[in-house]
Amino acid sequence: MKSATLPEYTRAAVVRGFGEPLKLEEVAVPQTVEAGGLLVEIVACSLCGTDVHCWEGTLAIPVELPLILGHEMVGRIIAIGDGADVDSTGQPLRIGDRILWTHAVCGHCVMCARKRPTLCRNKIPYGQGTMNQWPHLLGGLAQHSYVLPGSGRVRVPDAIPDDLASMASCALRSVVNAVEQAGRIGPEHTVVVQGAGPLGILATGLFAQAGAGRVITVGAPDARLEIASEFGAHEVVSLAEHPDPDDRLAMIRDATGGLGADLVAEFSGHPAAFAEGVEMAGPDARYLVVGQLGAGTTAVAPGTITKKNLTVIGSFSGDLSHYRTALTILERLADRLPFDRLISGRYPLGDVDSVMTRMQSFQEIKPVLLPQEVTS
Template identity: 80%
Template sequence: MTTIPDHTLAAVVRAFGEPIGIEEVPVPPTVEAGGLLVEVVACSLCGTDVHCWEGSLALDIRLPLILGHEMVGRIVAIGEGANVDSVGQDLRIGDRVIWTHSFCGRCEMCTRKRPAMCLKRTAYGHVSMQEWPYLMGGFARHSYVLPGSGRVRVPDAIPDALASMASCALRSVVNAVEQAGRVGPEHTVVVQGAGPLGILATGLFAQAGAGRVVTVGAPAARLQLATEFGADEVISLEDTPDPADRLARVREATDGLGADLVAEFSGHPAAFAEGVEMAGLGARYLVVGQLGSGTTPIAPGTITKKNLTVIGSFSGDVSHYHKALTVLERYADRLPFDRLISGQYPLEQVNDVISRMQAFQEIKPVLLPAATS
């Protein structure tokens, strides 16, 4: 029988924008029915983690908190009735899992529409650590999986760092590509953004059979990686700073018609208006990266006159976590997923890692809380 520790180590945010301290945090002594206690073996960093630490998210964030929402954990304790994951696989002590935010399962969004839009959603990395069960973030040696959180066992062949990435970045892209609908050899897809989501989307659209994929972003190293994931052409924001010139490049690549699908993963509000211009007549515009409170001017008549379909895509439900793991297995020999992992660090280096992300020196860094000395 595994002994549950009284306390665990966690990186705790007590003031926005201030250095994060490593503290001892209480561990729930028992696990409720449907819940799990896990040892966090890897937690990759998301741009949202940085924005949350900065205090710039348009969300109700209550301090102090433990950041981190894309993690993989090894099961330490299993609550009653929690010995099977959300897709019917048996769970045992020592298995690795990824898990969703917690959904109520009873509201209209959960029962009739999209569980990821749950009206009573509890989000990991955004909940005060002063509230039970305390361990609601991945920047900690242990985490608590709530009964309302979907969970999926990680196949043995998938490394910890990639499994961690699957629990947010890749599941969001899988959901977005699914919502975008079919792409085929007759379609040109423009991907706005060369961060982890944009690069992953480049790869999935290429694997889906798009005739041409154009990725717009910076810096050069990320655009090179986008090429390795299947981009047929890249447009550098650094080399082509004028939006009019970028639009001309897209029109040149599409015989003047514009893209059949534009997928926004950049997070910059100004990218929305630019993406609308890049889209051709009757095109689809997929918006994924816009989670902040920024605004941008746009002529809404452009959407009407082009007969555009605008699709918003947010997060993902447990099916997308499972599909993300399947993508990692199925495309392991086609897409260089490991190239996205820019570094692996002990929990104590969390402040350095966040600084490196702010300076665009990391694509997808990973913290290894369980390896903390």
């Protein structure tokens, strides 16, 4: 094992009861790193809507408490286990390098064998896995985290700042995966993006850059729709100005000659958006569903899917290739898409409870916690 001096304890935001105020606790730092593993110092951890669901206890994926929140992070290596001195793309890794890493997968279950590691039956997720078992540090809202041997990892290029690299590790890589799964988009296509949160805005940008003839972003509040326009939305539909779903549907049909969109992409996370998106889709269209990770339900007429000959595509998370592509996008599209506009604030780790509450009430788009700055 190669390492810098390792601290005995680290500070972490621990969830011990769903919805309870978040407090920092001292957690023991592993003093040894197994073969294939890494120990990192977290330099930035941005918050995601999934973190809010996880903290509230409303996540559709089962979680076991207590846990350290945070799965959208970038870390600087402070210890390298045997055989872990290259990343998953073959780049050498050294003490001090920054990395992104995937959830840990087993590599031998039926989903891994089908090359669907995001659906691994034995996956150990960061920010959602219990801290009751060694190595305990499996969340990004901490000063340190452990990278398991089953986690893919990729070195972060020097030109990419910490906060954007952090965003790439979940929000952007999930959008990259979704856009890839959606299939070809060209100038003949109208795309409707449901949701003006970070994922919806990033998707707006990538669909526009892919050459969609028209991108319409539906969401709220209006300040976020302004950012969506900066990312390339040709039109926006405000939920505040048009609270009636029938009005929004009429606007989409008017914009598409009465047909509906060629692709509807759901990034809102609101269950009711699913039924609305099915209606917004035109005949022989595609409906891409990404944002539905909460436990809510909604009513939908399944015959609509049949009559329209819709293709419904579920897109979950992203694998190592999408992390790599996300970093490449940050480098190559930096002069075309205003990624910095998504970062709504940078805060010390000690502010995590107030920032999570602001995230819950949609006062933040993409706040970034800086674990090495514990207090303001």
